[in-house]
Amino acid sequence: MGLSLAAQAQEGERYITLASTTSTEASGLFDAIIPRFTEKTGISVRVVAVGTGQAFEIARRGDADSLLVHDTDGEETFVAEGYGTERADVMVNDFVLIGPDGDPAGIADAESVAEAMRLIAEAEAPFASRGDDSGTHRAEQRLWEAAGVEPGGAWYRELGSGMGPTLNTAAGMDAYVMSDRATWVAFENPQDLTLLFAGDEALFNQYGSLLLDPERHPHLKHDLANQWHQWLLSEEGQQAIAAFTVNGEQLFFPNAN
Structure with a gap:
């Protein structure tokens, strides 16, 4: 019984905190795609939806495991300053x-x-x-x-x-x-x-996914965050983004390189 409870507790810890934008949250995109990621991996995604500037600050403090934002110049600066190790195009709208x-x-x-x-x-x-x-x-x-x-x-x-x-x-x-x-x-x-x-x-409005530097913030869930990052860039993740519509209109267009 004790092992079962411990296993459940351990399983319950399989989540990441994602700092992202109000647009991805308010549009309903995450409600559509996160369950598909969780079903595949068993990893939950807890979204902190704020402005991109605030999302950068949360990540710089080490209070988020992953970033999905839309300011390419700011994202490249984030990586150049040593806070992130990788940035990738995920999707675009306007x-x-x-x-x-x-x-x-x-x-x-x-x-x-x-x-x-x-x-x-x-x-x-x-x-x-x-x-x-x-x-x-x-x-x-x-x-x-x-x-x-x-x-x-x-x-x-x-x-x-x-x-x-x-x-x-x-x-x-x-x-x-x-x-x-x-x-x-x-x-x-x-x-x-x-x-x-x-x-x-x-x-044109480009969205990017960023991985955080494990040396700067070793306490973060870098392995789980990388699984989320790679899923967004995968054929399955890109298809999930493309399939999301509101009132019959596609709102985000996948463009992972």
């Missing part, structure tokens, strides 16, 4: 610009995302920014810079919140907002918001 159905800044007719951002700034139309150092917020900041705009003033609202709450706030104030497509499609409270601009290659 960012979209959402706004009031009436489109007061006229961004639906813009020829590029840079033009769309400039039109919002010139109109001083309300814009809800996550303002939370997430991958989405970092991408938004790069787009403002590319557009030659320094956002600020009463029209630009930095919220410090996740994607879902930011969309809710934007809906409540009829504001423009940048979202990853997955969270937008899964969003259930659009009110007068609608997708107004998409398709520019600058809105």
Whole structure:
């Protein structure tokens, strides 16, 4: 009996903590793919869904076994600084610009995302920014810079919140907002918001999986984390990502090298 209980306890410890983004969690992706991984390996995945900047900090402290985020430059820096040993492309989707159905800044007719951002700034139309150092917020900041705009003033609202709450706030104030497509499609409270601009290659949104350095954090579950990492890159994992849909729409596209 004692051995049985001990075996159960040991089996119950077969899990990893994954620091990841609010977009992968809020879209429902993890609810779809993690059970398939657990069924194959017996390893559970406990997700801490935060902005990408926070996910990096959690991993730097050694409080997560694995990372799945969407800021390629930040990920490469993470590895270069010795916190990670490997980074791999896993999947991609895109960012979209959402706004009031009436489109007061006229961004639906813009020829590029840079033009769309400039039109919002010139109109001083309300814009809800996550303002939370997430991958989405970092991408938004790069787009403002590319557009030659320094956002600020009463029209630009930095919220410090996740994607879902930011969309809710934007809906409540009829504001423009940048979202990853997955969270937008899964969003259930659009009110007068609608997708107004998409398709520019600058809105490409790459997700990467990272393994942490065992020498820096020897206490982490590196073997189990590697099994998760390799499964994401495997044909089975890539198929699981491709099979995930919301309202019949595929939200993430596998692209492991």
